[in-house]
Amino acid sequence: MSLDPSIAARLKRNDAGLFTAVTQERSTGDVLMVAWMDDEALARTLETRKGTYYSRSRQQYWVKGETSGHMQYVHEVRLDCDGDTVLLIVEQVGAACHTGTHTCFDADVLLRPES
């Protein structure tokens, strides 16, 4: 699958050819996870509407939920003002985090609201 050249021209990638993907749940607004994409991962995500990322450690593509069943149906994708981050608005099946929590930001609170 190849990425629309007009989109590819607007992307700014790091030295490894990657950019950041932030994934947000449509129904709750929760930020679910942050991962990496390259052009191919973005092309697959746009084409299939399944959240598809690039794993640096495994050096391969992964479709979120492919093994866990916790798929993401992608409603919207937006590119930020400097072209180095995409925002995915998704419907998340089950837990987004591989630890079993709803989001990857549930477990470790560094600063709490002032009471």
Added chain:
Amino acid sequence: MSLDPSIAARLKRNDAGLFTAVTQERSTGDVLMVAWMDDEALARTLETRKGTYYSRSRQQYWVKGETSGHMQYVHEVRLDCDGDTVLLIVEQVGAACHTGTHTCFDADVLLRPES
């Protein structure tokens, strides 16, 4: 300002000593922007409750809104499951994006919801 050693021990930084910060608006749930932090930027953010980032291009710290007046009051900070991304929940004064839009993701839609 120095970062709490117990927090510093949980962070995973890239080769440049940086990690990703995602900033979300408390009242709307909107993802406003994505930027970089290092330990010092995070320490300043936790201490002052003003969103403070590290600029790779200018190689300096910047307090969001210091010149524009579009400050961020930080309500919460959370660290993700693999320790390489923080999520800031903020109250945003004015536009979050330097282009004048509410968020950095307003202008460029790559994929729209199916009708």
